[in-house]
Amino acid sequence: MTKDRFYLAFAVAVMMLYLTAQLRGWTFTDVDEVKEVPRTVRDNPGSYRQHYAAHYHYIGGK
Amino acid sequence: MKPPAPSAEAPQVKALRCTSCAAPIELRAPDVTERVACSYCGSVLDARDPELAILQKFDRQVRYQPLIPLGRRGQVRGETMEAIGMQRRRVTVEGVNYEWSEYLLWNPYKGFRFLAEYNGHWNYIRTTKEQPKVKADSSGECCEYLGKTFRHFQTASASTVLVVGEFNWEVRVGETAKVTDFVCPPLILSREYLSSELTWSLGEYLSPESVWEAFKLPGHPRETTGVAPTQPWAYEERYQERKQLWPLACAAVFCLHVFFMLIVNAGTTAHSQHFTVSPGDVEKTKLTDVFELKGRTCDVSVRIGTNLQNSWAYFNMALINEETNVALDFGREVSFYDGHDSDGYWSEGDRNDECFLPSVPPGRYYLLMEPEPANVSVAWDVSIERDVTMHRHLFLALIVLCIPGFWLWYRRRSFEYQRWLESDHPMEPLVKFGGGDDDD
The missing domain is CATH 1.10.287 (Helix Hairpins)
Known part of the structure; x- marks a missing residue:
């Protein structure tokens, strides 16, 4: 049995974290959860107001 | 250095007093001692001479208190040894003096050993039985001994600056030996040329605490300074x-x-649809058909493939659960530019984009998309996939x-x-600060 128990425990913890992230579907995308979206959005989609404000407009190209 | 065979007639020392200052002198190994240094005046006397002829005399009183009192016995590496002599030695490198102490230890059955002390670090040294093999390698010389390779550490001239007690060779204050050290921590091989005599010694690092315990010395050993050539790394x-x-x-x-990639998160396309939007459209916000995300809570991939050409579009999106009315709001920007210049064809950006939504529970959903700016004309395919393996x-x-x-x-x-800082082969630092020449 290895004497480097710290790294063994560390590696196991990293693997458990990896497993959890894959199984639970953790990602890095920035999303905002909005509750109680009105059902009328399906009939009038333009009425939905985005709560996601953390975006910027990029104008690229040469 | 082998202990000399006991002589047929042990030398008779008539007066056990220093010939120079009359201080008492105790000979602990009279059969093998060749020189004795008075601990009071520092005079070096011939122990073989019954009259204790003075070989070296000093004008000033020299008093030095060895860390291990002479005459003290200790158990070192399973051997009971008695400290009978101590010499201070010095090397000068680039104008800087480095001094250390060497204690001569004696056991009538085991012979002689040395304990060297430098900056609080200790080495237990004995002369070797065989001559090590010296070879040349990329960094200079190296040695092979006991199946190990010893790297060259330092070559210097070591001079004796002080002697106290008894010695089994004709020690003199001021004598100089050319010493070459080879290390394989915790071991050290030393090659010493003194007069015409060549001696090889093998040393092993001892912790200061083990020396204190071996000789039952009072108090605690002094703090060590720096890293010794043979000091083993505690975490090796x-x-x-x-x-x-x-x-x-x-x-x-x-x-x-x-x-995960092959079995668990193999990826399932839940829905795909095509959309177009033009500047003249009254309603630019688009909705997908309702689709179902089956199975467990997992990540969801939203992939957009556009027909953008030298333009950009920002998609405000929301994945809305039809049953719970909970929405996940997010935004993605897509841009693609290309052209030709003097260097040829160039392009920047990507017409396609993919993002991953975290921990989406199963249920019935639809995706809301609103492209910006208002005057954009774009067609795009959107594809929603669940259980995607995250390579990140x-x-x-x-x-x-x-x-x-x-x-x-x-x-x-x-x-x-x-x-290796004090060796002949210092290592390069990992990070160098400053440097460069000053312009005067």
Whole structure:
């Protein structure tokens, strides 16, 4: 049995974290959860107001 | 240096008093002692001479209190040894003096040993039975002995500056020997040329606490300074173990990732649809048909493929659960530019984009999309896929697994840098600050 128990425990913890992230579907995308979206959005989609404000407009190209 | 055979007639010392200052002198190994130095006046006397002829005399009183009192016995490496003499030696390198103490230890059955002390570090030294093999390598000389390779550490001229007690060779204050050290921590091989005599010695690092305990010295040993040439690194074993564990851990994570990719998170397309929007459209916000995300809570991939050409579009999106009315709001920007210039064809950006939504529970959903700016004309395909394997997690896990090993590597390298700092082969520092010539 290895004497480097710290790294063994560390590696196991990293693997458990990896497993959890894959199984639970953790990602890095920035999303905002909005509750109680009105059902009328399906009939009038333009009425939905985005709560996601953390975006910027990029104008690229040469 | 072999202990000389007892002579047929032991020398008769008539007066056990210093011939120079009349201080009492005690000979602990009269059969083998050749020189004795008075601990009061420092005079070096011929122990073979019954009259204790003065060989060297000093004008000033020299008093030096050895750390191990002469005559003290101790158990070192299973051998009971008695400290009978001590010499201070000095090398001068680039104008800087480095001094250390060497204690001569004696056991009538085991012979002679040395204990060398430098900056609080100790080495237990004995002369070798065989001559080590000296070879040349890329960094100079190296030695092979006892199946180990010893690297050249330093070559210098060591002079004796002070002697106290008894010695089994014709020691003189001021005598100079050419000393070459080779190290394989915790061992050291020393080659010494003194007059016409060549001596090889093998030393082993001893902790200061073990020396104090061996000789039952009072108090605590003094703090060590720097890293000794033979000082073993306290975490060497852990470092070697970690070097073996790290690739196993990485392989395990990689296998887990492949397992996820092929079996668990194989990826299922839940819905795909095509949309277009023009500047003249009254309603630019588009909705997909309702689709179902089956199974467990997992990540969801939203992929957009556009026909943008030298333009950009920002998609305000919301994945809305039809049953719970909970929405996940997010935004993605897509841009693509290309052209020709003097260097040829160039392009920037991508017409396609993919993002991953975290932990989406199963249910019936639709995706709302509103492209900006208002005057954009764009067609796009949107594809929603669930249970997608995140490759980024694998890279992150591998990087995190490297951190403890890298930390130990850095500590080890710093330790070795300190070890070799005073040698003839100092290591390059990892990071150099400053440098460059000043312009006057």
